[in-house]
Amino acid sequence: MGRGMGRFLLKRAINYLILTFIASTGVYFLASYCLEPAMNLLSRHPRPPMSSVYSVLASQNLDPRVPVVERYWTWLTQILFHGNFGTMIDGGSVNAEMGRRIFVSTELLLLSTLIGSITGVMLGAWNALRQYRPSDRISTIVSYAIIAMPVPVIGITLRTIDNWMGSPIQYTGLDDPNAHGVVAVVLSNMQHLILPTLTLWLVQVTLFSRYQRSTMLDVLNADFLRTARAKGLPFRKAIVKHGLRTAVIPVMPLLVYNIVLLFVGATFTEKLFGWHGMGEWTVDTITTNDINSVAAIGVFTSVLVLIAGLLSDLVYAALDPRVRV
Amino acid sequence: MTTEAVAGALAADEPTKSRGRGQLILRRFVRNRLALVGIAILVLLLLGAYVLPSILKWQYTDNDWNYLGTSPGQGGHLLGTNHSGQDMLAVTLRGLQKSLVIGLIGGPLTTFIAAVVGAAAGYFGGWIDRALMWGLELLLVIPGFLLLATISPKLAHVSWLIFVLLLAALGWMITARVVRSMTLTLKDREYVLAAKYMGVGSMKIIFRHILPNMASLLIVDAAVQIGLIVLGETSLSYFGFGIQAPDISLGTLIADGEPDAITSPWMFFVPAGFLVLIGLCSAFIGDGLRDAFDPSASGAKAKVKLPADGESDSQQVEIVSNTVRAEEGLAS
Amino acid sequence: MTSNNTPVLEVRDLRVTFPSESGAVRAVRGIDFSLRSGETLAIVGESGSGKSVTATSVLGLLPTSAQVTGSVLLEGRELLGLSDTEMSKIRGKDIGMVFQDPLSALTPVYSIGTQLMEALQIHQNLSKQAARARALELLELVGIPDPKRRIDAFPHEFSGGMRQRAVIAMAIANDPKVIIADEPTTALDVTIQAQVLEVLKTAQEVTGAAILMITHDLGVVAGMADNVTVMYAGRPVEAGTAEGVFYEPHMPYTIGLLSAVPRLDKTERKALTPLEGNPPSMVKLPKGCPFAARCPIAVDICREQEPRLVDVAAVPGLQSACHRAAEIGNGDLAREGMFPTPELSEWEGESDRASRPEVLRVENLIKHFPLTKGAVFKRRVGTVKAVDGLTFDIREGETFALVGESGCGKTTTLLEILDLPRKQEGSVVVLGKETKTLTGKDRRGIRRDLQVVFQDPMASLDARMPVGDVLAEPLRAHGWSKEKIQARVPELLSLVGLLPEHAERFPTEFSGGQRQRIGIARALALDPKLIVLDEPVSALDVSIQAGVINLLDELKVKLGLSYLFVAHDLSVIRHIADRVAVMYLGRIVESGDAEAVFESPSHPYTQALLSAVPLPDPRKERERQRILLTGDLPSPADVPSGCRFRTRCPKFVGLTEGEAERCRTEDPASTAMAADHSAACHYAAALEVV
Ligand code: SF4
Ligand code: SF4
DSSP states (O other): HHHHHHHHHHHHHHHHHHHHHHHHHHHHHHHHHHHHHHHHTTTSSSOOOOOHHHHHHHHHTTTTTTTHHHHHHHHHHHHHHHHOBBOTTTTTTTHHHHHHHHHHHHHHHHHHHHHHHHHHHHHHHHHHTTSHHHHHHHHHHHHHHHHHHHHHHHHHHHHHHHHTTTTOSSSSEEEEEHHHOOHHHHHHHHHHHHHHOOOOOOHHHHHHHHHHHHHHHHHOOOOOHHHHTTTTTTTHIIIIIIIIITTTTTHHHHHHHHHHHHHHHHHHHHHHHTOHHHHHHHHHHHHTHHHHHHHHHHHHHHHHHHHHHHHHHHHHHHTTTTTOO | OOOOHHHHHTTTTTOOOOHHHHHHHHHHHOOOOOHHHHHHHHHHHHHHHHHHHHHHSTTTOOOOOOOOSSSSSSGEEEEOBTTTOOOOHHHHHHHHHHHHHHHHHHHHHHHHHHHHHHHHHHHHHHHHHHHHHHHHHHHHHOOOOHHHHHHHEEEHHSSSHHHHHHHEEEEEETHHHHHHHHHHHEEEEEHHHHHHHTTTTTHHHHIIITGGGGGGHHHHHHHHHHHHHHHHHHHHHHHHHHSOSSOOOHHHHHHHHHHGGTTTTHHHHHHHHHHHHHHHHHHHHHHHHHHOOOOGGSSSSSOOOOOOTTTTTHHHHHHHHHHHHEEEEEEG | OOOSSSSSSSEEEEEEEEEOOTTTEEEEEEEEEOTTTOEEEEEEOOTTSSHHHHHHHHHHOOOOTOOOEEEETTTEOTTOOHHHHHHHHHHHTEEEESSSTTTTTSSSTTTTTHHHHHHHHSOOOOOOOHHHHHHHHHHTTTOOOHHHHHTOGGGGGSOOHHHHHHHHHHTTTOOOOOEESSSSTTTTOOOHHHHHHHHHHHHHHHHOOOEEEEEEEEHHHHHSEEEEEETTTTEEEEEHHHHHHHSSSHHHHHHHHHHHOOTTTTOOOOOOOOOOSSOSSSOOOOOOOTTTEEEEEEEOHHHSOOOOOEOSSSTTOEEEEETTTHHHHHHHHTTTSSSSOOOOOOOSSSOGGGGGEEEEEEEEEEEEEEEEESSSSEEEEEEEEEEEEEEEEEEETTTEEEEEOOOOOOHHHHHHSSSSSSOHHHEEEEEEEEEGOHHHHHHHHHHHHHHEEETTTTTTTTTTTTTHHHHHHHHHHTTTHHHHHHHHHHHHHHTOOOGGGGSSOOGGGHHHHHHHHHHHHHHTTTSSSEEEESSTTTTSHOOOOOOHHHHHHHHHHHHOOEEEEEEEEEEHHHHHHHHEEEEEEEEEEEEEEEHHHHHHSHHHHHHHHHHHHHOHHHHHHHHHHOOOOOOOOOOOTTSSSSTTTTTTOEEEEEHHHHHHHHHSSSOOOOOOEEEEEEEEEEOOOOOOOO
């Protein structure tokens, strides 16, 4: 990977930065226009006077009487110069909340993505090799069924099954609030991971296996595989060493991209299983008209896209000698 | 030898009379049993959603106060009732209507946007290409779910059609990329060059030669998009960001039934079942169409060289639909 | 060549059937052959004759759906029925294979060295160092320059010729007893082909292996093979020594094939002998001789009974499958004239070139592209001088051929003419009008008068449109009325030898030759003056080529057309061109009257090019001295100083230092050799090479 590639990545990064900037700006304006934080305060009992509502809003840089461009400027300079994303609608710090939630999401996602990608790639390659045999047909149908299921349906189905079986697995929240002692908390935490991880794993394994299957099918007809066999490699070995190695190239960047973006994407799973992560926050902030938090999520997501994009370019280059000239 | 003599000689050698391409595709499609089942179920669902309610005893607006939240079979409620005594079958059919319409409008619409943008970017190149691709990347960076959810309060009182439009507007990007890259290869195909050098206009070339030649990709994509749009709608409606009362969709029903999924499973699993059915049908039909258009994609047959860019269009479709899923995965 | 008596490879009654949509495809219907060490057997046939399937089945690499019966014996050991594991001990060790397309035959993600070492280590217990040392030796052997550096290169960093050398190195890595080469040079340019064939011969000498060569090119066969088997419709129809098959064929198909090939060594200008019709479908084979439908001497029994391959009395070692072989052998049926050859129509216009009007003039045309690197990470790293100062003109009623190998800039030239760009360096004048300054109306006029026929008849016709619509498209674009179009379409079809009814059919229903006729009809639709022909016959089988070339010749005379004929096949050009220009790295190095250029080529490149073309004549091939060019075409982004051919010029090597200095510093200008013949070389001198 020479200098040319460094320059290329720099160019990409700058392009992404501009896109990120535009996207977050867009989200800020959109949120300011669509959400009405005043509603939250006004619906309290007893109804607070208008003047105090405004003063609360003003303290949070949400005062609707101030032009939106001005509010945007304050918001932007706060982030750029102080790294401060402002306050949440309930007065808490957005930064602190975000930090907490990123941690929660990470714990939830790490395991499932890891297993999901590995099993997905393996299953896909295996299915491609056994194309149209019963095992391939069955996994095709099953994966279509899973693809056809929205995540809440998967999650709720798992929850219901668990219940019918007499709730062997607990699932609400990170761990059992009644657990005491480090060991008990850790054990309980692990138990609470099972169902949401299963949900996320199901989604990812189908996705990646379908993708891997189709790139693998492409490669199965490739001339170089025939060359490898003509050299004397037995079928299986040729497939793994030459076929899979090549077929994995287009899958990996997608995989990386997808994994990075999951950090804000596990909305349903977090919501269903009561994990207070970034995904859940997305929904909660909108329903509570929390403009500053929505904007922060906007920034976070587009930065993730930036990272995901650059990372997948890097992975691509690492895997394929043809692109790193 | 004069040309007439040549004609004579050639006439002896008739071009092989074969079935038209359309007929061949149809034959292959029909042979795919799953795809046929998919079509049949989808048609049945459509018919059911629009014809059945008029012959059923209960309308979705009726409340049967004697049977609140009863399980299937009781009181003549085939699929039970919900807590307000509405017949689950009637309500679900109503939701099905909306979801199907959303899918059937939104899916093809998404593909259409993708086709036009992708083909224009690929064919014209230059600054048109750069501008369109930049816009595309921007849309990819903007978190779609966040965007739709944020706008949703403002959409509460406008037609659900706007909502469909938005779903389509946020779902076309990956397909457009594939269309663009295929256009880039098609653009240099000799029949396109031939048309160009004969003096045929650019727009005519795009609509006569370029898009029709990826018809297989577009049709399959549209089929798959139907399922994806329905899924997207459900996800949003589930959080209350999508279809708003008094409209009902499968998504709102699933959201309503969720709290009772364990105690009164029919309230959740009836609409959920229909939803999965739509998704499955759309996937099966897409799969069948793909095989019908391009039997080589299914490998088992003779070895066929893939086009230079390494992917045949049907495979691309699978990649598209998977990638779309990946993006959609944002909302898992 | 050495030969002992026990064959290393023996194939008996091999049959291969594939299941398909429309029924069982009987790709190979019984073939026998045997190969001895050091011997080369060529299996010749056109596309679909079953030759490649035969080769692949020897290695056991056919898809599992194929049913293979018969027997394949390697030194007496039966290979059919062996498991994949057992076969893989033989593949690459006892039998090496070279495939057609060097572009896709190597795994893109591993370096050449890694792949070569893998081939060694599968079968030999070698340490990494030992394998690497041996790999370097092998690369050296197959003529890869600077192997120490190149061994770690990836396949995409190699040119096509280099890759094919690497594949050959892999095939001979373990000293195989048999090398199977499946169309090993089809994807390569002639000069590279000559190099690669040389490498194959060296490989054979070093390993003493037998070569089984699969090809459609009779010229390559003549130069390489000791024995030849001609296949048609899945069966051998003639087999014997190369001399027997080439000089005394007893089967009409072989006779037809040999007379249909355009030959570089035929000086007299004559129409080619077409072999009309197409091979039968392998699914529904007709009863009797599969060639009967195309055979001019078929008799009743031919349609009843399929002839068996039997010994021919007159020629020892020759076997033919024809009911009338005896009559052919004893001279009752003459080979000459067995297939009717049409009369060549003669141009009747003004014969003095200077007084004929000019239809195209290209002056000092230059086209440079930015050179970008990387598929994903694109960036500009230089300038490709695709066309670098090109000047020529075409006069009415003339066929002007632009010849050159891939990368010489001929396609770019063609596109620069057809695109009618508004910005251009140099000038293109079509029918007296400079294209840069055309008004909208003139531009349409030029689009009408200037038409094009492309290489691949499958790709140049939109498969979704019936032929009638294909032909109507240019007419519609130029505003013809419905009625006029309806009258014009059948007229066009019969002009190119098709029937008016064919208008309703789709392009896919036609054979390659017929499709190319449709492409020609479309080009004729608007009554053009100049037609650009971009490799119009190179995608067609030889037997079909001849008919299309004759048609083009005839149409030119009949309609008073002029052609700009772009091609790489010198034999075809020799047959059709009036004037020729040879291109190298964006320049014309030699041009003039076709006769003059072919008879007394004066530029060293032209000489090498002509001498690289194999002749379908074993005796001549054996006696010929080839001028082999060294190395690959330099990148057009990095054109050598002075004479651009000097890095490969065979003459340059023999020059004195003073003379060579001139080649290095001074770009040779085009100098006249004769009235209509010029070459751009400081030391141009005529040399007969064919
Ligand atoms: S057997 Fe008959 S049809 Fe066949 S080649 Fe001989 S003469 Fe012709
Ligand atoms: S000018 Fe010199 S280098 Fe060039 S072709 Fe002539 S002899 Fe060769």
